[in-house]
Amino acid sequence: MPHILITDDDPHLRRLVRTYAELEGYDCTEAGDGAAAVTALKQVPFDLVLLDVMMPGPDGFETLEAIRRFSQVPIIMLTARNEEYDKLNGFQLGVDDYVAKPFSPKELMARIGAVLRRTQSRTPAAVTNELAFGGLSIFPDSRIVTLDGKKVTLPPKEFDLLYKLAQNEHIVLSRDKLLETVWGYQYCGDARTVDTHIKSLREHIGPYRKLIQTVWGVGYKFEEPDEN
Template sequence: MRTVMVVEDEPLMRELIADYMKGEGYFVVEAKNGAEALDKFKQTPADAVVLDVMMPYLDGFGVCQFLRRTSNAVIVIVTAKSEEPDKLHGYQLGADDYVTKPFSPKVLVAKVRALLKRAGTGGETDTVVIHRIEGLEIRENSYELMVDGKQEDLTAKEFELLLYLYKNRNFVQSREALLNGVWGYEYDGDIRNVDAIIKRLRQKMGRYAGLIQTVRGSGYVCRVRS
């Protein structure tokens, strides 16, 4: 059973989200503030975290930043803040998706379910699919990236973006094409989320970061020699 942590300081909202998650068969851990969330996460690591931003003691951005340093759990930020800079900041810290209040609980559950499904494909098939580029190994089934033999921890979206660029290698992809290909046509977030994830991805690729090139005015391309 997958575990979802719901971090929300408003009791009614927290209970509503938790009830919908339980209805989908998830084991739910609730936290009423950021500090409590980190304590509970250490005890019960979650597969996904539904995270409010405006909370006492430690806000959602702080929780997101800490979790992303130590975990690849799916992180969906839920907040009343709808300004683009706030959304971009969440993505830069490693959030996988963003839902603005008021929202449909069913939509939130669907987003969490889709993200978990993508992040949990490893082990569903015995076929091992490995793509090699120089000293990189992209292990498609297990969502793993090996850099010179060392595993680098990627979030689900970082891995999916890398895989999409690789499978469309040597063809320039606009930001809109990447959003549609990785997030889906229903995604309503900031297009600059692509830039934030590309930046994090390059850092994790180390000396191979140059394989993902920026094409000014167009987008990005994974350059691979034939």
């Protein structure tokens, strides 16, 4: 039974989420602030964390940063803000998904299920072949990316996105297809989620950002740009 940590300073929201999550068969623990969430994660293994952005004391971003110092547990952030900067900040720190308040509890459960399916079925050791594109190398077994021999640690979702694009070199992948194959759901995803992750991923791979090409009105493809 997956164990979920629900972190929010609003007890009514925690109870609402817990009610729906337990109906889905999840075991739930509540934390009223970021410090309590960090303490709980250091004491008990969790399969996923729901983390509110706006909390007294350490906010969601500070809590996320603290968690990522010792754990790669999947994290979905709950936010009343929908600004691109906030999302980019979260993705760079390693968040797996965002859900904007007010949200549909059923959609939240769908997103939780998608993240859990993806992370629990991940078997990186089964794929060991390096993918190399000039100075950019992707190592699926260790989930490592190197740029000109220097290791770059990508947030989990950005690695999955880069690997999916690289596996399909020269093939245009629509935003919906990327949502389905990388995020693990088909209908409750927002195409802007893909765009935001692509923007952050391009920043992380720096000089090789042009390998990820935008196909306007469709999606993205991975190939060397035509300089002519």
